[in-house]
Amino acid sequence: MATRSDVRKIALSFPETKEQEGHFAFEVLNGKKYKGFAWVWMERVHPKKPRVPCPGVLAVRVASLDAKEILLMADGDKFFTEPHYDGFPAVLVRLKAIGRIELRKLLADAWATQAPKSLLAASKMRGGSKAR
Numbered sequence: 001m002a003t004r005s006d007v008r009k010i011a012l013s014f015p016e017t018k019e020q021e022g023h024f025a026f027e028v029l030n031g032k033k034y035k036g037f038a039w040v041w042m043e044r045v046h047p048k049k050p051r052v053p054c055p056g057v058l059a060v061r062v063a064s065l066d067a068k069e070i071l072l073m074a075d076g077d078k079f080f081t082e083p084h085y086d087g088f089p090a091v092l093v094r095l096k097a098i099g100r101i102e103l104r105k106l107l108a109d110a111w112a113t114q115a116p117k118s119l120l121a122a123s124k125m126r127g128g129s130k131a132r
Contacts, residue, residue, distance in 0.1 A: 002103045014111045035114035061110040
């Protein structure tokens with residue numbers, strides 16, 4: 001079982017990463033902008049009311065819609081989606097259902113989808129294949 005503390009520790013271990021102030025969301029610097037790779041799921045609890053953070057679920061970028069489908073088919077207890085994410089390369093992850101090792105790989109891959117090529121290359125040269 002992973003915790004929000006595990007997410008924060010892992011995400012912030014990647015180069016050029018920061019936590020968005022006031023939100024449980026993580027971004028990597030790409031050029032002059034930060035690009036998000038993991039964030040708390042904002043759930044629509046009541047129709048026509050604003051979404052609210054669901055602290056037990058993390059939205060995580062994936063490399064492609066195919067990668068998303070593979071995760072969704074692999075383990076429906078861990079990974080799911082909702083109509084808001086249709087056509088968008090991200091999955092929703094239940095933190096209580098995922099272990100720290102698998103979470104690290106998932107976050108490293110998410111970070112790699114948003115990191116600039118130069119940062120990926122530098123990370124690989126330091127021995128960290130895609131920030132793993």
